[in-house]
């Protein structure tokens with residue numbers, strides 16, 4: 001265990017969460033690489049939420065609150081890092097939670113749903129016969145009552161293909177991505193350039209303040 005006195009305690013604790021996610025069958029092994037990339041970008045912004053990110057979080061809260069059919073899309077990294085916050089966000093909006101992963105695995109989809117339920121989610125949608133047009137990857141499979149119907153989709157830590165497709169489908173996309181140059185960050189309706197572990201509690205607070 002990492003001692004709290006370690007100067008990199010928080011960063012190492014978050015790493016432990018991702019590693020535990022892989023061991024529990026929630027996060028894909030590729031998620032470790034994605035996390036490392038995120039860490040590097042976080043280091044560059046001083047591991048702090050910037051003023052611009054704070055403004056984007058306010059805008060995101062407003063868009064989510066106004067949405068008719070908002071959906072929160074959850075992948076293996078988000079589930080490992082902020083399961084409790086994802087559930088809190090779904091209740092604060094309110095919005096449906098839907099598992100949608102890039103690296104195909106029915107077993108992992110179920111493990112993510114179970115993990116979210118353990119953290120208080122009542123319902124977690126899984127991909128069924130719904131389809132996201134314009135993509136070929138596993139992410140094209142979605143839930144008919146979830147992302148297919150959604151007008152606003154919250155898609156943190158994404159790899160780009162689906163964000164572009166959702167925008168083409170005239171949906172609004174909110175993302176959290178530490179890499180402001182990523183395709184998702186460039187294409188999303190609202191991009192929050194921040195670490196998901198810092199941005200989520202702020203977003204929840206904004207929503208709670210609104211109501």
Ligand code: PTJ
Pocket residue numbers: 027028030031032033034035036037038039041075076077081100101102103104157158159160176177178179182194195196197
């Ligand atoms: O669970 P799956 O199968 O859906 O896979 C999820 C990952 C994240 C592995 C998959 O979507 C992927 O490969 O993503 P990419 O292309 O590596 O993109 C992930 C983006 O998230 C990168 O731009 C990273 O900089 C960013 N990122 C990583 N960790 C964080 C982050 N952004 C915010 N907070 C983080 N903690």
